[in-house]
Amino acid sequence: EIQLVESGGGLVQPGGSLRLSCAASGFTFSSYSMNWVRQAPGKGLEWVAYISGSTSKMHYADSVKGRFIISRDNRGNSVYLQMNSLRDEDTAVYYCASGMRQAPGAFDIWGQGTKVIVSS
Amino acid sequence: EIVLTQSPATLSLSPGERASLSCRASQSITNYLAWYQQRPGQAPRLLLYDASNRATGIPARFSGSGSGTDFTLTISSLEPEDFAVYYCQLRSNWPPYTFGQGTKLEIK
Numbered sequence: 690e691i692q693l694v695e696s697g698g699g700l701v702q703p704g705g706s707l708r709l710s711c712a713a714s715g716f717t718f719s720s721y722s723m724n725w726v727r728q729a730p731g732k733g734l735e736w737v738a739y740i741s742g743s744t745s746k747m748h749y750a751d752s753v754k755g756r757f758i759i760s761r762d763n764r765g766n767s768v769y770l771q772m773n774s775l776r777d778e779d780t781a782v783y784y785c786a787s788g789m790r791q792a793p794g795a796f797d798i799w800g801q802g803t804k805v806i807v808s809s
Numbered sequence: 810e811i812v813l814t815q816s817p818a819t820l821s822l823s824p825g826e827r828a829s830l831s832c833r834a835s836q837s838i839t840n841y842l843a844w845y846q847q848r849p850g851q852a853p854r855l856l857l858y859d860a861s862n863r864a865t866g867i868p869a870r871f872s873g874s875g876s877g878t879d880f881t882l883t884i885s886s887l888e889p890e891d892f893a894v895y896y897c898q899l900r901s902n903w904p905p906y907t908f909g910q911g912t913k914l915e916i917k
Contacts, residue, residue, distance in 0.1 A: 724906070726853075734845075734853060734896055736906040748904035784852055794900030795843040795858035797865070802852055 691715035691798055693785050698803030701775055705807075709770040711785030711800055719743055719763040722788040724796060725770045727781035727805075737783070738770060753779075775807045811835050813897050813909035821917040828884040830912045832897035837877045843900040844873055844882045847911075848893045857882065858900055884914075892916050 697709040709725070725737040738759040739748040747759050758771040768785055782804050786796035812835040822828055832842065840860040845853040855864040857873040860880055870885040884891055897909040 733911045734847075734898075734908040736898075736904065736908065739904045739906070750905060786853075789855075789858065792843075792858045792862075792900055793902055794841065794898070794904070794906050795855055795864075796845075796853075797855045797858075799852040799854070 693787065693798055693800035695783065695785055695800040695803040698783065698805045700806045700808065702809050703776060703807055705775050706771070706773045707775065707805060709772065709783055709785075709803055709805070711768045711770075713766045713768070713787070716787075716798075718766040720790065722793050723759075723761060723768040724786045724788060725759060725768075726784045726786055726796070727779075728784070728802075729778070729781045732781075735781075739788075740768065772805070775805075777807050779805065780807045781805060810905070811838060811899055811907055813899060813907055815895075815897055815909035815912045817912060818910075819913045819915060821915050822887055823917045824887050824889055826887050828882075828887055828891070828914060830882040830895050830914070832875075832880045832882070832909050834878045834880075834899070838899055838901070840876050841899060841901045842873075842875070842880050843898045844871075845896045845898065846891075846893050847896065848890075853896065856895075887914075889916075 740759045756774045761768045782802040784802045785800045787798040789795045816831045842860045844857040847853040861873040899907045
């Protein structure tokens with residue numbers, strides 16, 4: 690079964706750090722770009738970060754650039770999001786999502802999401 | 810930065826009716842547009858990519874059209890499970906991957 694499973698969310702104080710993980714199964718992980726997308730409570734979707742399949746090129750939304758780091762382990766079929774200097778506005782459900790091979794910016798596989806709450 | 814604007818914000822229709830949702834880009838994006846459906850408490854689901862190509866397993870009642878700056882998602886005959894929030898997205902080959910603000914399709 691093709692699936693993505695996120696973990697690592699939780700409650701963290703402003704200025705703190707958190708590392709999210711996303712485990713992939715059922716497909717050739719290294720062949721696909723991966724992304725993190727977040728959704729603040731009651732709000733829309735916001736793309737956060739991208740990492741390419743094998744060359745490990747990374748891109749970030751301006752809102753997280755310099756604070757978040759995306760990485761991947763192709764042997765372990767996992768992608769990560771290291772979140773530093775967290776702010777109240779980073780509170781959201783974080784989804785990992787894979788890009789289609791024929792249309793990399795279209796996300797055809799999504800995890801169930803992991804909730805991050807930044808609060809004192 | 811390209812901005813995607815969806816309209817209307819909320820659309821109230823009855824099952825069996827036809828729905829048309831709009832997405833307008835601030836500059837031409839050729840056909841680099843994707844549409845997603847998100848039901849309450851669930852992750853988004855890809856419906857269409859490259860404006861009009863249905864993703865795997867998506868029913869034929871979902872169709873997309875448009876190019877350049879104006880795009881439309883059409884649901885030909887609404888089923889009860891179609892009432893959800895719909896997002897358009899710039900799906901260019903490189904980030905950033907901007908989303909529209911969403912259209913809520915609710916039961917009238």
